[in-house]
Amino acid sequence: MPRAVDHEQRRFEIVAGLWQIVAEQGIEGVSLRTVAARAGVSMGRVQHYFGTKDALVVAGIDLLVKQAVIGYEATAGRPPQDRLLHILLQQIPATDAGRIGVTVWYAYVAKAMTHTAVRRILAEATRVGVEECTRHIEEGEGLEEAEARARAIELLALSDGLTLRVLIGDITAEEAEASIRAYTSRRMTSG
Template sequence: MPRAVDHEQRRFEIVAGLWQIVAEQGIEGVSLRTVAARAGVSMGRVQHYFGTKDALVVAGIDLLVKRAVIEYEATVGRPPQDRLLHILLQQIPATEAGRIGVTVWYAYVAKAMTHPAVREILAEATRVGVEECTRHIQEADGLDEAEARSHAVELLALSDGLTLRALIGDITAEEAEALIRACRSRPRRPRERG
């Protein structure tokens, strides 16, 4: 009897190899051959699942975003403040796996400058992040949509900046998290209308 093949698992194993290469050498270090070697599969298998280096690179950012969404969706049912903090703290490199993930993310951010498909995926992920943060801020703080959106953009920019500082070792992940939590402990109140 033929063995059942889990194609999604095989694709994931190849993309995990890609992420390791990107974390160590940047996207410039990616080739079908280097990824195949890192994933422990033949180059033919990589070509079978992805076809080209470009398709593999795009699949890598697509899967990275999808995995972040799955982690976020696991917070459904928690209070808005907790869900907001999940988004803001998710990228802080608090573990070695987190450091690899955020290193890969920022390699893709750089790639987005010259790669329209990567730019599109990152822009959509950013748009959704702003929308989700806006909604949670509205629920937690009672702000109108414009005020909540403005605060969401500020908080996400703070998270991005602190993530970069933690990534390069200027501050610790714990310090970055504490600064974000402190910022959120001072919720904004709706402006007086008049």
């Protein structure tokens, strides 16, 4: 009897190898051969699942976004402030895995400048992030949509800036998280 193959698991293992390469060498270091070696599979298997380097690179950002969405969806039912904090804090690299994920994310941000499909995926993810933050601010702080949207953009920019400072080693993840928590707490109490 033939073995059941979990194709999604195989695709994930290959993309995990891609992420490791991107975290260490940037997207420029990606080839089907380097990803196959890192994932511990044959180059033929990588080609079978992704076809081309470009398709693999796009699949990498698509899966990264999907994993972030799954993490966010796990907060359903929690208070708006908690869900807002999840969005703002999820990118702060507090663990080794988190550092790899955020390093990969910012490699894709750089790639988006010259790659239409990557730019489209990142733009959509960012748009959804702003919408979700806006909704939680409206619910949690009672602001009108325009004001809540402006605040959402401000908070996401703060989170992005602190994340970059953590990545370069200027501040710790704990300092970044404390700063975001303090800032949102002040805003929640001052209106």
